[in-house]
Amino acid sequence: MPEWMSFAGRKLLRLITLLVAVAIFSYTLISLSPIDPVDAYIGADMLLISPEQRAQIAARWGLDQPPLARFIAWARELAGGNFGTSLIFNRPVLEIIGERFIASLGLMATAWLVSGLLGYALGILAGARPGSLLDRAVRLYAYILASSPSFWVALLLLMAFSVGLRWTPICCASPPGLLPEEVTLAHRLHHLILPAITLSIVGVANMALHTRQKLIEVLESDYALFARAQGATTRDLVRHHGLRNVALPAITLQGASLSELFGGAVLVEQVFTYPGLGEATVQAALRSDVPLLLGIVFFSAIFVFAGNTLADLAYRLVDPRIRIGAATP
Amino acid sequence: MLQVQGLQVSFTVYTQGLRQRRLTVITDLDVTVRAGEVVAIVGASGSGKSLLAHAILGILPHNAELGGSISFQGKPLTQARKEALRGRAIALIPQTVAALDPLMPVGEQVRLAALRGGVPAAGAREVVAASFARYGLAPEAARLHPFQVSGGMARRVLVSTAVVGQARLLIADEPTPGLHPEVVTETLGHLRELADGGKAVLMITHDIEAALRVADTVAVFYAGTTVEQAPARDFAGGGEALRHPYTRALWRALPSQGFVPLPGAQPAPDALPPGCLFADRCPLVTAACRVARPPARELRGGTVRCIHA
Numbered sequence A: 001m002p003e004w005m006s007f008a009g010r011k012l013l014r015l016i017t018l019l020v021a022v023a024i025f026s027y028t029l030i031s032l033s034p035i036d037p038v039d040a041y042i043g044a045d046m047l048l049i050s051p052e053q054r055a056q057i058a059a060r061w062g063l064d065q066p067p068l069a070r071f072i073a074w075a076r077e078l079a080g081g082n083f084g085t086s087l088i089f090n091r092p093v094l095e096i097i098g099e100r101f102i103a104s105l106g107l108m109a110t111a112w113l114v115s116g117l118l119g120y121a122l123g124i125l126a127g128a129r130p131g132s133l134l135d136r137a138v139r140l141y142a143y144i145l146a147s148s149p150s151f152w153v154a155l156l157l158l159m160a161f162s163v164g165l166r167w168t169p170i171c172c173a174s175p176p177g178l179l180p181e182e183v184t185l186a187h188r189l190h191h192l193i194l195p196a197i198t199l200s201i202v203g204v205a206n207m208a209l210h211t212r213q214k215l216i217e218v219l220e221s222d223y224a225l226f227a228r229a230q231g232a233t234t235r236d237l238v239r240h241h242g243l244r245n246v247a248l249p250a251i252t253l254q255g256a257s258l259s260e261l262f263g264g265a266v267l268v269e270q271v272f273t274y275p276g277l278g279e280a281t282v283q284a285a286l287r288s289d290v291p292l293l294l295g296i297v298f299f300s301a302i303f304v305f306a307g308n309t310l311a312d313l314a315y316r317l318v319d320p321r322i323r324i325g326a327a328t329p
Numbered sequence B: 001m002l003q004v005q006g007l008q009v010s011f012t013v014y015t016q017g018l019r020q021r022r023l024t025v026i027t028d029l030d031v032t033v034r035a036g037e038v039v040a041i042v043g044a045s046g047s048g049k050s051l052l053a054h055a056i057l058g059i060l061p062h063n064a065e066l067g068g069s070i071s072f073q074g075k076p077l078t079q080a081r082k083e084a085l086r087g088r089a090i091a092l093i094p095q096t097v098a099a100l101d102p103l104m105p106v107g108e109q110v111r112l113a114a115l116r117g118g119v120p121a122a123g124a125r126e127v128v129a130a131s132f133a134r135y136g137l138a139p140e141a142a143r144l145h146p147f148q149v150s151g152g153m154a155r156r157v158l159v160s161t162a163v164v165g166q167a168r169l170l171i172a173d174e175p176t177p178g179l180h181p182e183v184v185t186e187t188l189g190h191l192r193e194l195a196d197g198g199k200a201v202l203m204i205t206h207d208i209e210a211a212l213r214v215a216d217t218v219a220v221f222y223a224g225t226t227v228e229q230a231p232a233r234d235f236a237g238g239g240e241a242l243r244h245p246y247t248r249a250l251w252r253a254l255p256s257q258g259f260v261p262l263p264g265a266q267p268a269p270d271a272l273p274p275g276c277l278f279a280d281r282c283p284l285v286t287a288a289c290r291v292a293r294p295p296a297r298e299l300r301g302g303t304v305r306c307i308h309a
């Protein structure tokens, strides 16, 4: 069997296990939560409904069945691609997720790229001369940001740039009151910029510290010592050996950071009232929209998994030990 | 070409309770290498003799301190001079492919070594190709990564990195570690050839037999000192021409010389005896030996640190 096929097979198996585990966990959690699906459905009309009517609704939804039977019925629908209808939006869950994801994608992609590249660059600069002023500045910055919650950074930036300086809008993905046709790309970018910056500067910390540490390790390696014996300067070492060898672990880290990015986006979108997937998550949770919430849980699991798989693939392309080693046994 | 006298290498280490301590690994090392000559430093594995290479190249770690004197081409080898000369006039042949970047094709690494050694960028490719040809490496080998090359090929690549830069002094650190006999012969042949071509070769090894096959002079390293420097031809017969009891014991311990083992172990760097470092294992030891470290003295065309030699 070719190497890539066993790789794909392994990945697929892992994805299926992951989804099954997510289904069981999230179903159990929701069952244990105080959310009552009937109450959530009825909402404010609660007082107008008699206990008999409630029982009827429950029976129609199969809520009188034992939990395991309900789980199996639910899982069967999921497997068939039916995620149900969102209670707050009153539209199919998949439609909402698709819409919101596109809005979030720009935000997350920007933040992902900027934090990755900036973090890598800062880590290289710091790691090339450990103990230097620049290194200490980068480390200070990274430690502070690594320990500040992203919603707090978002609030600070919002106060400074939107409320104080009035450079950036206070909320939303486009100016309020405009029809969708009237919104230009400039509008969108203007609204994207602050949330994206927030997510980026928070994400930089991890990457910078990790890259710095790896570069220091590379500079202490046998091959770096040999390069020095050949007369290489630190600049030469970083350029020819550092960048490449540090890039490999950085790719993995950046792939793994998707889950954090997702989590960060939830909070940041909430602060900026940015109508993305994160904002929808908070709404769904606050207003007991179970179908939407479960849909998002599944979607994010698949999303993070896809990110990690892509990082794995990139790693295999970059690392000759895997790329060539797999081709010539 | 190279003269090392009374070299000392010590490290500042932190022991329990953050107490600073100095650990002297090389206490007194002398060696002289002339152009056209292969000199071997022979000592037990892990006795710190590789630090000599690092000391000459100025790549000791930061917590290391250097004493004694090193001169190269008649002038003291200061740290600034080491930095200017390494790769250009003095080159290292490292022990294993671990000294190569795992992610870079070997040809590229030899080319980098050439550039670092002062070969102009325009001609670097030709220089690399020529050195590959000289060491019987196929041009395609340049595209291989270190994990793909075999033991023998790795040796040739490592030698290539050292010779592309026109260095005058080559330091081969443990050039024959666990290699196939044919590869050992080939590697030693390369060193001899380089010396015959006018270069000075310093070979650091634990393998006395390999050393004797190519070296003109052998310096014997024991507990941080060179106890003897002897012409290779003195290693003959029952070792009568040898000067130091340790050298003689080494010689007799060889399989070809009767395999006579030497009991005991070298003293640890932090527990050196006050007198002769070999006193605890020496068959000729007397009370006088334990009073002071015997200084190096000239004897029959070599040097020795033994009062009874």
Ligand code: SF4
Residues within 6 Å of the ligand: B245, B246, B276, B277, B278, B279, B280, B282, B283, B284, B285, B286, B289, B294, B305, B306, B307, B308, B309
């Ligand atoms: S000085 Fe004494 S103890 Fe040391 S090697 Fe010579 S004879 Fe042996």
